[in-house]
Amino acid sequence: MKSEKIGKYEIEYSGFKLPDREDWVAILAIYASCNPIHRNGIFPPQRVALDCVFPNEQIAQAEARAIALSMIEMGCKNP
Known part of the structure; x- marks a missing residue:
C-alpha cells in the first residue's frame, strides 16, 4: 500500500487484483x-x-489517490 502525507492527512492507497479475474480495484x-x-x-x-x-x-x-484528494478538498466526506 502506498502512503502519502497531504496537509494534516495521511492517505494510503493501493490496487487489489480481483480473484479469478484480470481486473484491479x-x-x-x-x-x-x-x-x-x-x-x-x-x-x-x-x-x-x-x-x-x-x-x-x-x-x-491513481484512481484511489485522486479520490483521496477530492475527499480531502471536500473535508473528508465519503465519496
Missing part, C-alpha cells in the same frame, strides 16, 4: 494524523470507485 484509507501510534482513521480502508475496475495496479492506485 482501488483501495483507500485516510488518517487524520501521521503518527502511527496516535493515528485517527477517518476513512477506514475500503474499496472506492465501486462501479469501476481497472486494467492494472497503477491505474487503480
Whole structure:
C-alpha cells in the first residue's frame, strides 16, 4: 500500500487484483494524523470507485489517490 502525507492527512492507497479475474480495484484509507501510534482513521480502508475496475495496479492506485484528494478538498466526506 502506498502512503502519502497531504496537509494534516495521511492517505494510503493501493490496487487489489480481483480473484479469478484480470481486473484491479482501488483501495483507500485516510488518517487524520501521521503518527502511527496516535493515528485517527477517518476513512477506514475500503474499496472506492465501486462501479469501476481497472486494467492494472497503477491505474487503480491513481484512481484511489485522486479520490483521496477530492475527499480531502471536500473535508473528508465519503465519496
